[in-house]
Amino acid sequence: MPPSSLASIDNDGETTIVEFDNPSFLLFREKINIKPQKEKVLLPNSPEHRIIRISKLKLFKGDRIILFSDGVNQSGIGRNEYPFGWDNDGVEEFVQGQIDVHPDISAHDLAKCIVRQAIKNDRFIPKDDISCAVIYLRDPRRLLICSGPPFNNEKDEFLASTVDNYPGKTIICGGTTSQIIARELHRQIQIDLDIPIGDLPPSAKIKGVNLVTEGILTLGAVAEILENNPSLDSLPDNPAGNIVKRIRESDMIDLMVGTRINEAHQDPSLPVELEIRRNVIKKIAFLLEDKYLKKVRLQFI
Amino acid sequence: MDQKIIIKICVGTYCHVMGGYKLRELRQQLPEALQDKVKVEASVCLGCSTLKEKPQPPYAEINGKLMSDASLEKIIEELQKIV
Numbered sequence: 001m002p003p004s005s006l007a008s009i010d011n012d013g014e015t016t017i018v019e020f021d022n023p024s025f026l027l028f029r030e031k032i033n034i035k036p037q038k039e040k041v042l043l044p045n046s047p048e049h050r051i052i053r054i055s056k057l058k059l060f061k062g063d064r065i066i067l068f069s070d071g072v073n074q075s076g077i078g079r080n081e082y083p084f085g086w087d088n089d090g091v092e093e094f095v096q097g098q099i100d101v102h103p104d105i106s107a108h109d110l111a112k113c114i115v116r117q118a119i120k121n122d123r124f125i126p127k128d129d130i131s132c133a134v135i136y137l138r139d140p141r142r143l144l145i146c147s148g149p150p151f152n153n154e155k156d157e158f159l160a161s162t163v164d165n166y167p168g169k170t171i172i173c174g175g176t177t178s179q180i181i182a183r184e185l186h187r188q189i190q191i192d193l194d195i196p197i198g199d200l201p202p203s204a205k206i207k208g209v210n211l212v213t214e215g216i217l218t219l220g221a222v223a224e225i226l227e228n229n230p231s232l233d234s235l236p237d238n239p240a241g242n243i244v245k246r247i248r249e250s251d252m253i254d255l256m257v258g259t260r261i262n263e264a265h266q267d268p269s270l271p272v273e274l275e276i277r278r279n280v281i282k283k284i285a286f287l288l289e290d291k292y293l294k295k296v297r298l299q300f301i
Numbered sequence: 302m303d304q305k306i307i308i309k310i311c312v313g314t315y316c317h318v319m320g321g322y323k324l325r326e327l328r329q330q331l332p333e334a335l336q337d338k339v340k341v342e343a344s345v346c347l348g349c350s351t352l353k354e355k356p357q358p359p360y361a362e363i364n365g366k367l368m369s370d371a372s373l374e375k376i377i378e379e380l381q382k383i384v
Contacts, residue, residue, distance in 0.1 A: 175313040175345030191312060191343035197325050201312045204345055214314055214345070264315040264349045264358075272318050 001050075005067045007135060013059040020052045023073045023088060026066040027057070031099050033092055064110070065135040066095060071128030072114060076121030086121050106249075107136040108232070140295070142168030143250035145243070147215050148258030148277050149176050150301045159301060160184030162256060163209060169246055172206070174215030177258060182206050203239040211246065213239040216265070219280045222247075226287040252295040253288055257281050259300050305340045306383055308376065309362040313346040321359030323373060330373050335380055 003021035017025055019038075027034045038053040059065070073091050076082035082090070094117055098105055111134040118130045144166045150159055160181045163170050172178045182189045189212065191204040200221060201214035221240035232248055235241040247253060257278060265274045281298070288294040310324040328341045347360045347367065356369030361376055368379065 178345055189345055191345065193325060193328065193341065193343050197322060201314065201317045201322070202325070202343070204343075212345075214312070214317065216314055217317065262314075264355065267315070267355070270315075270318060274314065274318070 003069065005133075007065060007067065009059060009135070013063075013137070015055075015057050015059050015065075017055045017057075017065070018052055019055075020050070023068060023070050023091075024053070025055075025068075026064075026092060026095060028064040028066070028095065028099055029060065030062055031096075031103065033096060059137050061137050061139070063137045064099070064107070066091075066110070066114070066132065067134075068114065068132040069129050071126060071130040072118045072132060074128060075118035075126070075130065077127070079121070079123075082121060086118065107134040110134045110136070140251035141249060142166070142252045142254065143171065143246055144168060144254045144256065145171045145173060145247075146177060146181070146256045146258070147173040147219060147281065149174075149180055149260040149262075151259040153260075155301050156180050157184055159256065159258070166254075168252075169210045169250065170208075171211040171213070171243055171246060172209055173213050173219055173243070174258075176262065177215065178204060178206060178212050181209070198238050200238050200240060203242065211239070211242055213243065216274050216277055216280065218243065219277070219284065220275060223280055223283050223287065226284060226291070229291065247288065247294070248292070250294070253297070255281055255285055255296065255298045257298070257300050305338060306364055306380060307340050307342060308364075308380070309342045309344045309347065310371070311345075311347040311349075311358075311360045311362075312343045313349065315349050316347075316359035319358040321371070324359060324361060324371060324376070327373060327376060330377070332377065332381075335377070335384060338384055339380060 001020060005022045005025060006018045007015065009015045019025065027036055036055045036057045038055045040051045040053055043050045043052060073088050074085040077085035098110060098113060111132045114132045115130055119126055144163065146159060146163060150156055163181055164185055172181055178189055187207050189204050189206055191202055193202065195202055200218050204212040206212050218240050222243050225235065225240060225244045235245055285296045285298050288296050310327060311321055331339060347362055349355060349358060349360060358369065359371050361368045361371035363379055
C-alpha cells in the first residue's frame with residue numbers, strides 16, 4: 001500500500017482522518033496550530049507490523065487541514081539550509097507565516113504556495129513526489145450572474161435591487177441589462193477603451209458591481225472555456241476568462257436570466273448566429289453542477 | 302473650439318458582430334489635427350433594441366447625433382466637417 005491520507009468530513013464537521021506512511025497532517029484553528037490526538041492501529045496481516053494513524057475530531061468554521069506527501073517535508077534535504085530537509089517544523093512555521101500574513105488565504109492558494117516552496121527548497125528539481133491538499137472550512141462564496149432584460153419591465157427594479165443587495169459577488173452580462181441596472185440604481189456605466197481589442201466586446205464598470213460584460217457572445221465563450229476546463233492559471237485574459245475565474249472562486253452561483261427577446265438579434269443579415277440566451281445559460285448551469293460540483297440556482301424573470 | 306466633440310462608439314453585441322469592433326481603433330486612427338478636439342467614449346448600447354426602423358449597424362454617436370453604418374473613414378470625415 002502506498003503512503004496515503006484520507007479525510008472524511010460530515011456536514012456538521014465530524015471528521016475522521018486516516019494516515020498511512022505520510023507526514024502528519026496539520027490542523028490550524030484561528031491561526032493556531034493544534035495537535036490532535038491520534039490512535040495508532042496495527043494493520044492486520046501486515047508482515048512489517050505497519051501501523052495506520054486515525055484521528056477523530058470535530059472541525060469548526062475557520063479550520064484548515066493541511067495534508068502533504070513526504071516530498072514536501074523532505075524537500076531541500078542535504079542542502080546547507082536544510083541538512084535534514086525542510087522538516088515538519090519548517091512546514092508548520094511556513095504555513096503559520098502564510099496564515100498570519102494572509103488570514104483569508106484560500107485552500108487553493110495555500111496548497112500552491114506550500115508546493116512552490118518545497119520545489120524551491122529542492123532548487124527547482126524535485127527529488128520526490130511533492131503533493132499538498134488543503135481543506136478550509138468557511139462560509140460558501142456566492143456569485144450572482146444576471147443576463148438579459150426582464151420579460152416585463154415592471155421587474156426592472158427587482159432585478160436592480162437583487163444585484164444591489166446580493167450577499168456576494170455580482171456580474172452583469174449584457175448591454176441592455178447593464179443599462180437597466182445602472183438606470184434603476186442611478187449609477188454610471190464606464191467602459192475602458194484602453195484594454196486590448198480582442199474577439200469579445202470590452203467589459204465595463206458600474207459602481208458596486210464586480211464585473212460588467214457584453215451578453216451572449218461572452219456567455220458563449222464562458223461555456224466554451226468551462227467545457228475545456230483549463231487550469232486557473234491559463235484562463236484567457238478577456239471578459240469571458242474573468243467570468244470563469246470568478247465562477248471557479250465561488251461555491252454557490254445564482255443565475256438570473258431575463259427572458260425578453262432582443263429584437264436586434266433577430267436580424268437575418270447578422271453574420272453569426274446568436275444563440276438563445278436561455279440555452280447558453282442552461283448549458284453553463286449544467287456544466288457548473290456536473291463538472292465543477294457547484295451549487296447552482298437558475299431563475300428566469 | 303473650446304468644447305470637445307463627444308463621439309460615442311457602440312460596443313454592444315449587435316454592433317460588435319456587424320463590424321463595430323473596428324471602431325475601437327478610432328482613437329489611434331484620428332488624424333493629429335483632430336486628436337485634441339475629440340473625446341472618444343463607448344456605449345454598451347446606443348439604443349438599437351428600441352429603434353423601430355433599424356438603420357444599418359454599427360452605430361456611433363457624434364455630439365448626440367446617431368450615425369448608422371459607421372466606419373472609421375465615415376466618422377473621421379464627419380468630424381472634419383464639424384471642426
